Amino acid sequence: MRRGQIILFNCLAMIAAGLFLWLAKDTFDGYKIQILNLIAINIILALSLNLIYGFTGLFSLGHAGFMAIGAYVCSILIMTPDQKDMLFILEPAYDWVQNAQAPFLAAVIAGGLAAALAGIIVGYPLLRLGDDYLGIATLGFAEIVRVLANNFPRLTNGALGFKGIPDYANLWWNFGWCLVTLYVIVRLLQSNTGNVLKAIRDDEAAARAMGVNVFRYKLLSFTVGAFFAGVGGALLASLLTTIDPKMFLFTLTFNILMIVVAGGLGSLSGTVMAGIGITVLLEWLRVVENPVDLFGFELPGVPGMRMVVFSLALIIIILFRREGLMGMRELSWQSVARVFSRGKA
Amino acid sequence: MNSAMFIQHMLNSLTLGSLYALVAIGYTMVYGILRLINFAHSEMFMLGAYFVFWGITLGQLPWPVAMALAIAVTASLGVLVDQVAYRPLRDAPRISALISSIGVSFFLQNVAIVFFQAIPREVYRPQWLEDPIITHGVRILPLTLFVPFLSLLFMLVLLWIVYRTKAGLGMRAISKDIETSYLMGVPVNRIIALTFGIGTALAAASGIMWALRYPQLQPMMGTIPGFKAFIAAVFGGIGSIPGAVIGGLALGFIEIMTVAFFPDLAGYRDAFAFVLLIMVLMFKPTGLMGERLEDKV
Numbered sequence: 105m106r107r108g109q110i111i112l113f114n115c116l117a118m119i120a121a122g123l124f125l126w127l128a129k130d131t132f133d134g135y136k137i138q139i140l141n142l143i144a145i146n147i148i149l150a151l152s153l154n155l156i157y158g159f160t161g162l163f164s165l166g167h168a169g170f171m172a173i174g175a176y177v178c179s180i181l182i183m184t185p186d187q188k189d190m191l192f193i194l195e196p197a198y199d200w201v202q203n204a205q206a207p208f209l210a211a212v213i214a215g216g217l218a219a220a221l222a223g224i225i226v227g228y229p230l231l232r233l234g235d236d237y238l239g240i241a242t243l244g245f246a247e248i249v250r251v252l253a254n255n256f257p258r259l260t261n262g263a264l265g266f267k268g269i270p271d272y273a274n275l276w277w278n279f280g281w282c283l284v285t286l287y288v289i290v291r292l293l294q295s296n297t298g299n300v301l302k303a304i305r306d307d308e309a310a311a312r313a314m315g316v317n318v319f320r321y322k323l324l325s326f327t328v329g330a331f332f333a334g335v336g337g338a339l340l341a342s343l344l345t346t347i348d349p350k351m352f353l354f355t356l357t358f359n360i361l362m363i364v365v366a367g368g369l370g371s372l373s374g375t376v377m378a379g380i381g382i383t384v385l386l387e388w389l390r391v392v393e394n395p396v397d398l399f400g401f402e403l404p405g406v407p408g409m410r411m412v413v414f415s416l417a418l419i420i421i422i423l424f425r426r427e428g429l430m431g432m433r434e435l436s437w438q439s440v441a442r443v444f445s446r447g448k449a
Numbered sequence: 450m451n452s453a454m455f456i457q458h459m460l461n462s463l464t465l466g467s468l469y470a471l472v473a474i475g476y477t478m479v480y481g482i483l484r485l486i487n488f489a490h491s492e493m494f495m496l497g498a499y500f501v502f503w504g505i506t507l508g509q510l511p512w513p514v515a516m517a518l519a520i521a522v523t524a525s526l527g528v529l530v531d532q533v534a535y536r537p538l539r540d541a542p543r544i545s546a547l548i549s550s551i552g553v554s555f556f557l558q559n560v561a562i563v564f565f566q567a568i569p570r571e572v573y574r575p576q577w578l579e580d581p582i583i584t585h586g587v588r589i590l591p592l593t594l595f596v597p598f599l600s601l602l603f604m605l606v607l608l609w610i611v612y613r614t615k616a617g618l619g620m621r622a623i624s625k626d627i628e629t630s631y632l633m634g635v636p637v638n639r640i641i642a643l644t645f646g647i648g649t650a651l652a653a654a655s656g657i658m659w660a661l662r663y664p665q666l667q668p669m670m671g672t673i674p675g676f677k678a679f680i681a682a683v684f685g686g687i688g689s690i691p692g693a694v695i696g697g698l699a700l701g702f703i704e705i706m707t708v709a710f711f712p713d714l715a716g717y718r719d720a721f722a723f724v725l726l727i728m729v730l731m732f733k734p735t736g737l738m739g740e741r742l743e744d745k746v
Contacts, residue, residue, distance in 0.1 A: 419556065
């Protein structure tokens with residue numbers, strides 16, 4: 105298939121998605137639109153984790169920490185000084201926190217950059233560690249971010265967090281950022297850098313022997329991943345309009361890890377599909393937490409049941425279909441075309 | 450700070466440290482044998498404490514019986530988790546088993562939320578553990594002596610098993626080289642099951658005593674102590690049982706003493722351990738007593 109055709113198809117797909125969103129905006133109710141928004145944000149987060157873990161082989165459990173940084177930076181920038189005056193009741197905010205303000209786009213980028221900076225700072229010492237040690241150390245990083253958020257009331261309003269963050273993050277912003285993330289990561293992986301990253305994942309010692317500066321490429325991948333995690337956190341903050349340190353527990357990282365594993369480590373299209381599927385599933389599972397009317401019998405709702413089913417699903421996937429939905433394969437226009445031409449022959 | 454207060458802080462750190470040490474031993478044993486960070490370990494800690502609670506309130510059992518029974522039940526559960534969730538993944542990449550253990554951890558935690566409810570519960574404490582002994586102006590809770598004593602007992606039994614029995618010989622052999630042990634006729638799967646059983650029993654014992662010391666039960670109670678105990682194991686050198694004990698005690702002392710001397714830092718208490726972890730991993734990744742694990746090419 106020629107390059108021109110692929111670009112054409114990509115444009116058509118984007119227009120179709122845009123039309124769908126445009127229709128959805130007017131016809132869907134608020135709850136469904138909220139789910140669509142969450143899908144976009146979860147895809148951003150899962151793509152960034154897949155870049156770090158699925159394509160570079162760095163087992164990172166620090167996503168919640170990067171998201172928290174992005175969310176706090178963005179929220180501080182988009183809230184008006186008056187709002188912040190009302191909000192910081194524990195202790196007054198620092199002057200520079202109080203007066204900082206930026207438009208939404210700049211705030212989201214700032215959130216991403218702050219997370220990327222944190223990625224460089226923690227990545228520099230930690231990326232020399234082996235896989236499971238890296239996991240536990242990045243998890244430690246995420247916990248430290250949370251503890252700091254709890255203990256700097258003049259910056260983060262402590263345990264109370266922020267309320268009434270302006271809800272700029274609508275469908276267009278979220279899916280726009282989702283597209284940007286996808287584009288950047290696809291381009292990165294198709295470039296020579298992408299090949300190096302995959303070489304490091306498949307055999308670090310061999311990559312090193314080939315003269316690759318392994319550490320530099322690991323840091324690059326980790327930083328880009330952290331940037332988009334920060335962007336995802338920033339969008340989430342504006343979507344939900346409230347954040348507090350409790351929101352950024354390990355559970356958040358766990359949900360994203362689940363999407364990446366279910367979609368296939370090392371498959372971007374798998375991540376997108378799993379991002380849609382699991383976000384919908386998680387919402388749908390709320391049914392089991394509400395009272396169910398079954399043939400006249402009232403079954404009481406069970407809070408927590410959702411996560412029971414969800415974690416069981418992760419165990420089952422890892423036991424019986426370790427490669428996830430797509431493995432390392434990608435869904436591309438070529439593979440779609442092949443299916444059609446096989447039908448004709 | 451006067452000397453009486455200092456002695457109390459010392460006893461408190463000894464209590465906390467020995468609780469961390471017990472949990473750390475389980476992490477270190479499993480890691481030594483399977484190179485697996487068993488995230489579900491911290492849930493065993495929580496379940497042990499809950500089983501005692503249910504044994505006393507529902508089963509009307511006397512306290513020591515409930516405690517022994519809870520340890521036994523939790524230990525079997527630990528073996529079951531290994532058989533179901535880790536054993537099929539022995540030949541898979543190491544991270545698969547790690548993800549599976551994260552899944553098990555969340556599963557058990559949420560099962561606990563569903564069946565035990567998220568409301569914190571009060572724990573029964575025998576009266577004789579609570580009446581303080583006052584000598585020379587030092588006020589000592591019998592509990593702060595009881596916990597380190599019982600922990601020490603458990604550790605001695607463990608050391609006897611690992612260094613003086615045939616099963617222990619098998620454990621040490623497997624941790625050196627699992628495939629060769631297999632060829633030498635070590636019943637690898639049985640020994641691994643035993644390791645999970647012993648490690649989980651210690652976690653349960655620690656959870657039960659934790660509930661005596663900080664008398665409140667809730668489904669998330671295992672998470673933070675679990676992480677900290679793991680960090681203690683890394684600090685001491687993962688794979689080494691004496692290392693886990695030393696790491697646990699050291700972490701207990703660091704936490705209690707830092708808060709005692711610098712009360713302003715109390716809010717950061719949960720972050721100490723993680724900062725310690727990152728420092729250890731940066732400067733001495735093998736920990737105090739660990740052996741160097743080479744990357745195999």
